[in-house]
Amino acid sequence: QVQLVESGGGLVQAGGSLRLSCAASGRTFINNAMGWFRQAPGKEREFVAAISFGGGSTAYADSVKGRFTIFRDNAKNTVYLQMNSLKPEDTAAYYCARAATVGVMTSEDKYNYWGQGTQVTVSS
Secondary structure (H helix, E strand, C coil), rough: CCCCCCCCCCCCCCCEEEEEEEECCCHHHHHHEEEEECCCCCCEEEEEEEEECEEEEEEEEECCCEEEEEEECCCCCCCEEECCCCCHHHHHEEEEEECCCCCCCCCCEEEEEEEEEEEEEEEC
């Protein structure tokens, strides 16, 4: 069984930064792509960023391109989401997920393990 535990969320002013972490258990972490998704109140969950198993390929939603960076440390079984220049519209619960593949995936139906989520609130 794979467990994913997110941390690093919180309240930040617009223009500020946060770094989310997702710690994974299970030795299969390095063989899978990982992703971050978010869900704002009253909205559907949406793709934010993804990274391939080795970290060589990444993908981002247009809304976060140039502001967010996804990276991973396979030695620590951890994937990160560095979020800069945060905007009020980035406010959401952020979820880490493990893909069933090695390559980057933007569709949530390609992910088979999910964390509990961490809340990010950006004040204006």
